[in-house]
Amino acid sequence: MPDHTRPPDKRATIYDVAAEANVSPSTVSRAFSKPSRVNSETAERVRQVAERLGYRTNPLARALTTSRTHMIALVIPDITNPVYAEIVRGAQEASIGGEYTTVLIDAQESDRLERAVIERTMSTVDGFLLASSRMSDSAIRMFAKQRPVVVLNRAIADVPCVVTDNPRGVRRAAEHLGELGHDHITYVAGPEASWANGIRWRSLLEAGMELEIKVRKIGPFSPTMEGGERAAEELCADPPTAVLAFNDQMAIGLIRGLGWMGVNVPGDVSVVGFDNILAADIVTPGLTTVAAPFYAEGSAATRHLLTMIEGAPGHTGRPMVLPVRLVVRRSTAERNPSPGRTRTPWLRRRPAPDPAPHLS
Amino acid sequence: MPDHTRPPDKRATIYDVAAEANVSPSTVSRAFSKPSRVNSETAERVRQVAERLGYRTNPLARALTTSRTHMIALVIPDITNPVYAEIVRGAQEASIGGEYTTVLIDAQESDRLERAVIERTMSTVDGFLLASSRMSDSAIRMFAKQRPVVVLNRAIADVPCVVTDNPRGVRRAAEHLGELGHDHITYVAGPEASWANGIRWRSLLEAGMELEIKVRKIGPFSPTMEGGERAAEELCADPPTAVLAFNDQMAIGLIRGLGWMGVNVPGDVSVVGFDNILAADIVTPGLTTVAAPFYAEGSAATRHLLTMIEGAPGHTGRPMVLPVRLVVRRSTAERNPSPGRTRTPWLRRRPAPDPAPHLS
DNA sequence: TTGAAAGCGCTAACAT
DNA sequence: ATGTTAGCGCTTTCAA
Numbered sequence: 004m005p006d007h008t009r010p011p012d013k014r015a016t017i018y019d020v021a022a023e024a025n026v027s028p029s030t031v032s033r034a035f036s037k038p039s040r041v042n043s044e045t046a047e048r049v050r051q052v053a054e055r056l057g058y059r060t061n062p063l064a065r066a067l068t069t070s071r072t073h074m075i076a077l078v079i080p081d082i083t084n085p086v087y088a089e090i091v092r093g094a095q096e097a098s099i100g101g102e103y104t105t106v107l108i109d110a111q112e113s114d115r116l117e118r119a120v121i122e123r124t125m126s127t128v129d130g131f132l133l134a135s136s137r138m139s140d141s142a143i144r145m146f147a148k149q150r151p152v153v154v155l156n157r158a159i160a161d162v163p164c165v166v167t168d169n170p171r172g173v174r175r176a177a178e179h180l181g182e183l184g185h186d187h188i189t190y191v192a193g194p195e196a197s198w199a200n201g202i203r204w205r206s207l208l209e210a211g212m213e214l215e216i217k218v219r220k221i222g223p224f225s226p227t228m229e230g231g232e233r234a235a236e237e238l239c240a241d242p243p244t245a246v247l248a249f250n251d252q253m254a255i256g257l258i259r260g261l262g263w264m265g266v267n268v269p270g271d272v273s274v275v276g277f278d279n280i281l282a283a284d285i286v287t288p289g290l291t292t293v294a295a296p297f298y299a300e301g302s303a304a305t306r307h308l309l310t311m312i313e314g315a316p317g318h319t320g321r322p323m324v325l326p327v328r329l330v331v332r333r334s335t336a337e338r339n340p341s342p343g344r345t346r347t348p349w350l351r352r353r354p355a356p357d358p359a360p361h362l363s
Numbered sequence: 364m365p366d367h368t369r370p371p372d373k374r375a376t377i378y379d380v381a382a383e384a385n386v387s388p389s390t391v392s393r394a395f396s397k398p399s400r401v402n403s404e405t406a407e408r409v410r411q412v413a414e415r416l417g418y419r420t421n422p423l424a425r426a427l428t429t430s431r432t433h434m435i436a437l438v439i440p441d442i443t444n445p446v447y448a449e450i451v452r453g454a455q456e457a458s459i460g461g462e463y464t465t466v467l468i469d470a471q472e473s474d475r476l477e478r479a480v481i482e483r484t485m486s487t488v489d490g491f492l493l494a495s496s497r498m499s500d501s502a503i504r505m506f507a508k509q510r511p512v513v514v515l516n517r518a519i520a521d522v523p524c525v526v527t528d529n530p531r532g533v534r535r536a537a538e539h540l541g542e543l544g545h546d547h548i549t550y551v552a553g554p555e556a557s558w559a560n561g562i563r564w565r566s567l568l569e570a571g572m573e574l575e576i577k578v579r580k581i582g583p584f585s586p587t588m589e590g591g592e593r594a595a596e597e598l599c600a601d602p603p604t605a606v607l608a609f610n611d612q613m614a615i616g617l618i619r620g621l622g623w624m625g626v627n628v629p630g631d632v633s634v635v636g637f638d639n640i641l642a643a644d645i646v647t648p649g650l651t652t653v654a655a656p657f658y659a660e661g662s663a664a665t666r667h668l669l670t671m672i673e674g675a676p677g678h679t680g681r682p683m684v685l686p687v688r689l690v691v692r693r694s695t696a697e698r699n700p701s702p703g704r705t706r707t708p709w710l711r712r713r714p715a716p717d718p719a720p721h722l723s
Numbered sequence: 724t725t726g727a728a729a730g731c732g733c734t735a736a737c738a739t
Numbered sequence: 740a741t742g743t744t745a746g747c748g749c750t751t752t753c754a755a
Contacts, residue, residue: 014486014509016748027726032750043724061486063432064748066423067731074487082451082467088443091469104483107442107467109451123464126374126421127434127487149374228641255645281588285615287647376732387742392734403740424732427747 015058024052035060074104075308076124077132077301078117080197082109084226084252085280086297090134090155093301101309103129112226114138114196121146129312132304133157137196151311153304157198163311164322165304169199172293172327173206176247176275179291179329181214184338185245185273191234191257192222193249200226200249203277207247219243224253231256232263239264244272244338251276251283254290258334269336279330289332296325375418384412395420434464435668436484437492437661438477440557442469444586444612445640446657450494450515453661461669463489472586474498474556481506489672492664493517497556511671513664517558523671524682525664529559532653532687533566536607536635539651539689541574544698545605545633551594551617552582553609560586560609563637567607579603584613591616592623599624604632604698611636611643614650618694629696639690649692656685 021028026049034049052058066072077094079087091107098105108124110117114137121131130151136143140159146152147162154164180188190207193200204220211218221237224230231253238246238261248254254276258268268274268288276283279294303323311317381388386409394409412418426432437454439447451467458465468484470477474497481491490511496503500519506512507522514524540548550567553560564580571578581597584590591613598606598621608614614636618628628634628648636643639654663683671677 017750018748028748029727029750030725032748033725036750045724059482059486061748062483063423063426063486064731065750067427067733067748068750070731072423072487083445083448085443085445091442092471095469095471104468104480107469108464109455109467111452111455120464122419123422123462125419126423127432259645282642282645285619285642286645377734378732388732389734389743390741392732393741396734405740421732424747425734427732427749428734430747 014061015053015056016061017058019056020049020053020058023056024049071312072127072129073102074106074128075130075132075305075312076106076108076121076128077134078108078110078121078136079134080110080112080117080137081226082107084250085282086250086278087134089297090301093298093303094132094305095301096298097302097305098309103309105305110137112137112194112196118142125150130308132301132308134301135197135199137194151308151317153308153311153317155300155304158322161319163307163317163319165300165307165325166322167295167297167300167325168327169202170206170209172277172295172329173203173247174210175327175329176291176293177207177210177214177216179331179335180245180247180273180275181216183245183273183335185216186338187217187219187243188245188247189238189243190218190220190222191224191231191238191246191248191253192220193224193226193230193253195223197226197249203247203249222249224249226250226253228252228256228259231258232260235260235264235266238272242266242272245275245335246272247275247277249277251278251280251290251292254292254334255282255286258286258288258290269334271339273335273338275335283330283332288334291332291335292330293327294330295327300325374421375413375416376421377418379416380409380413380418383416384409431672432487432489433462434466434488435490435492435665435672436466436468436481436488437494438468438470438481438496439494440470440472440477440497441586442467444610445642446610446638447494449657450661453658453663454492454665455661456658457662457665458669463669465665470497472497472554472556478502485510490668492661492668494661495557495559497554511668511677513668513671513677515660515664518682521679523667523677523679525660525667525685526682527655527657527660527685528687529562530566530569532637532655532689533563533607534570535687535689536651536653537567537570537574537576539691539695540605540607540633540635541576543605543633543695545576546698547577547579547603548605548607549598549603550578550580550582551584551591551598551606551608551613552580553584553586553590553613555583557586557609563607563609582609584609586610586613588612588616588619591618592620595620595624595626598632602626602632605635605695606632607635607637609637611638611640611650611652614652614694615642615646618646618648618650629694631699633695633698635695643690643692648694651692651695652690653687654690655687660685 017028017031020031031049034046094105108120117138132153134155154162158164158166190204207218224234235257254274257274276290276292279292283290283292377388377391380391391409394406454465468480477498492513494515514522518524518526550564567578584594595617614634636650636652639652643650643652
């Protein structure tokens with residue numbers, strides 16, 4: 004028989020409340036169970052006693068019997084990328100009403116880390132939101148068998164997915180560039196493990212075909228500003244007139260990198276990004292980019308996951324696809340007509356990373 | 364007696380492994396316990412059987428007896444602010460070696476939400492990292508009594524804290540502005556619930572005293588770009604020559620907002636920010652700002668929290684303070700000498716938020 | 724509506 | 740080094 008004398012600094016348990024209220028533990032349990040199905044005065048009294056004792060039901064113990072933790076995990080590849088902040092906010096909005104807690108897990112662009120942490124968290128959460136996962140399809144399917152899973156920014160057969168309309172976005176970007184007289188687009192690739200990266204490139208190939216625009220690809224680069232700066236260097240070898248970058252961070256890095264080398268955007272080369280992060284509007288020139296409703300994506304995915312957790316089958320037909328739009332800013336312009344273009348010689352080098360910082 | 368015939372789709376338990384390996388459950392338990400203290404061949408055999416059965420120890424059940432979940436929570440007020448991404452990364456670095464999982468919780472600048480979610484998570488994690496918490500001191504102390512807590516960007520007596528050197532940062536900013544001939548600094552305040560906001564303003568008061576610079580404060584505003592833009596409008600009434608903003612996001616909003624109204628930065632007004640986020644280097648003109656080692660802050664705080672969880676007392680003397688430095692860029696310049704300065708009339712209005720977006 | 728009893732999967736004494 | 744016995748705090752049959 005457990006000794007239920009409560010040490011002063013420990014949380015009150017169901018037994019403490021039961022003793023205090025002169026009822027059985029199961030009555031206490033019922034007083035706190037879901038469809039407040041017990042409105043008897045006993046239950047009310049129990050709740051008051053519980054309140055007085057500062058009793059809080061222990062979710063871990065509850066989970067052990069119900070196998071429901073009321074937590075969902077949102078796994079993202081890079082917390083540094085503002086796109087995911089939007090998704091997080093969307094997910095929170097959807098789960099705030101229901102009493103689910105969303106925990107965020109940053110996989111740091113690492114396939115291995117992502118698997119490891121999911122593995123560990125597996126039994127601690129009721130379901131997973133996998134945003135831009137870097138894992139293999141098979142790994143994801145495996146997880147999806149053990150727990151409800153909704154995948155974002157990626158399409159996988161037999162797993163519920165929500166994606167943005169990448170082909171359309173790329174297409175719009177290519178059309179825009181085409182209208183400006185560009186007949187050649189260079190795609191600056193992001194991580195190979197990124198599904199979005201793959202489909203964007205394939206979509207560009209296709210769009211190029213239809214629009215009679217030549218396309219090529221360089222990379223992969225890290226999907227960061229640094230990656231874009233590095234790409235800028237590589238671009239020197241055979242300078243293009245139009246570039247589509249995997250994402251905005253790379254595009255911004257590109258603009259800066261090109262700037263350091265005396266290449267003018269959009270005078271010499273037009274740059275288009277993907278995502279429409281805040282910085283796209285801050286950089287000079289403003290970045291033309293493909294915008295997607297990430298907030299809505301996060302909340303839609305979460306709502307779907309929650310219904311699955313509640314027992315719904317999980318919609319595994321076609322992925323849910325969200326519309327995109329092209330936001331035109333100043334980083335794209337008419338193609339400079341002459342092949343030998345009025346370009347300042349590529350002389351200047353990148354400045355010291357931290358210009359004359361005053362150490363304090 | 365529990366019936367340990369395992370349903371096909373359920374995870375293997377310790378009992379399944381025990382039965383299969385012909386040992387007692389506790390032997391299995393020991394084979395997976397911490398200081399792999401059991402290297403006997405039995406243990407090895409057990410592990411192999413477990414492997415074959417796909418057994419994974421259930422952290423929830425384990426936690427129920429050990430009261431250790433091996434998870435720590437990092438609570439931040441705004442996932443949208445890149446500063447916290449740095450802190451998150453730092454925290455991850457520190458916890459990745461030890462087998463702790465860091466879960467991120469975004470409190471969305473809401474005192475209430477923050478408390479609620481901490482309350483709920485309380486028994487699910489071994490400790491809390493509270494970054495720039497918006498809760499009251501007393502609420503934080505209350506939590507700190509129940510679980511190990513380390514506070515970031517805030518000093519609270521009797522709770523371990525790590526902060527950046529705000530007074531010094533403000534002082535350096537004020538000196539810098541003073542050297543440029545400014546004799547008046549306007550502080551653009553952030554959230555009142557922010558401890559950093561308070562100390563920055565007080566530090567500015569003090570620095571102003573010593574350096575014989577007049578100071579005033581406007582606000583509070585939301586600590587976002589939008590907040591900064593709003594502050595820009597308010598600034599019109601009595602335009603200053605030098606501004607110190609609560610953080611970089613506000614400073615950038617300020618620069619943009621002023622720009623829309625035809626006010627030149629730094630020609631007409633010098634702007635200094637706080638944090639040195641990436642965007643500070645992207646905006647034109649580059650933002651002069653006080654940089655702090657947020658990554659280091661995150662990892663230091665985490666390391667400390669982990670030692671507390673392992674039983675260490677928790678260093679509650681003076682808070683640990685991290686050095687800052689002033690990064691000078693182009694947003695600050697010599698004060699324009701004439702009182703009626705060469706300022707373009709404040710005519711232009713803010714552009715439409717989304718310039719001619721092509722809907723796709 | 725309430726109580727009694729049996730576990731959820733694991734670990735921690737205590738024996739052996 | 741291994742087995743035995745009791746629970747961790749809660750929910751869930753099954754009776755009353």
